[in-house]
Amino acid sequence: MPQDTLRVIGFLKKHPDITHEEFYEHWEKKHAPLVVPWILKHGFISYMQIHTTPTSLLSLPGAVDADGCGQMEVKDWDMFMAAMQDPYYTEVIVPDEEKFIDRKTTEVLGLKTVGVQKNFIVNGKAVDAAE
Numbered sequence: 427m428p429q430d431t432l433r434v435i436g437f438l439k440k441h442p443d444i445t446h447e448e449f450y451e452h453w454e455k456k457h458a459p460l461v462v463p464w465i466l467k468h469g470f471i472s473y474m475q476i477h478t479t480p481t482s483l484l485s486l487p488g489a490v491d492a493d494g495c496g497q498m499e500v501k502d503w504d505m506f507m508a509a510m511q512d513p514y515y516t517e518v519i520v521p522d523e524e525k526f527i528d529r530k531t532t533e534v535l536g537l538k539t540v541g542v543q544k545n546f547i548v549n550g551k552a553v554d555a556a557e
Contacts, residue, residue, distance in 0.1 A: 430544060430545070431471055431499050431500065431501060431502075432499070432500050432501070432502055432503055432505075432506060433497060433498070433499050434497070434498045434499075434500070434506060435495060435496070435497050436495065436496045436497075437492035437494075437495055438453075438492055438493055438494045438495070438496060438527050439491075439492060439493050439527070439528045439531040440493040440494075440526060440527070440528060441524075441525070441526050441527060441528045442528055444526060446479060446493060448526070449493055449494070449526050450477045450494070452525065452526040453475060453477070453494060453526060454475060454477070456522065457519075457522055457523070457526065458473075458475065460518055460519055460522055461473060461519060464509065464512065464514055464515060464518075464519060465498065465509075467509075467512075467514075468500075468505065468508065468509035468512065469500075469501065469505060470498055470499065470500050470505075470509070471499040471500060471501065472497070472498065472499040473496075473497070473498050473499075474496070474497040474498075475494060475495075475496055476494060476495040476496075476497070477493075477494050478492060478493060478494055478495070
């Protein structure tokens with residue numbers, strides 16, 4: 427069975443001065459290329475962006491009111507905290523986030539949920555929980 431991991435989930439709101447299209451464009455085309463080398467350097471397992479839209483939020487009553495959801499998977503909390511101390515994070519990633527994320531409605535670092543990930547299906551196959 428794969429080792430349990432830590433999943434960090436952030437629900438992001440766009441900066442009020444930009445459109446939804448500008449938010450998604452910046453997040454995917456400018457921000458992700460800055461984040462990927464940092465994630466790889468620190469041994470993260472995965473990084474994912476989920477782009478929501480006002481229309482998609484209306485289609486699911488009770489959905490979290492966010493313009494996007496970012497997810498990072500790491501081996502443990504210490505690994506995540508070490509990455510956050512990297513000067514590249516504070517000098518490059520954070521200033522870029524301030525260009526497109528509304529920090530008043532998005533908690534610092536975008537953290538809303540942090541927990542141990544329990545895997546039941548991996549690569550399309552059921553994982554035996556008893557292992």
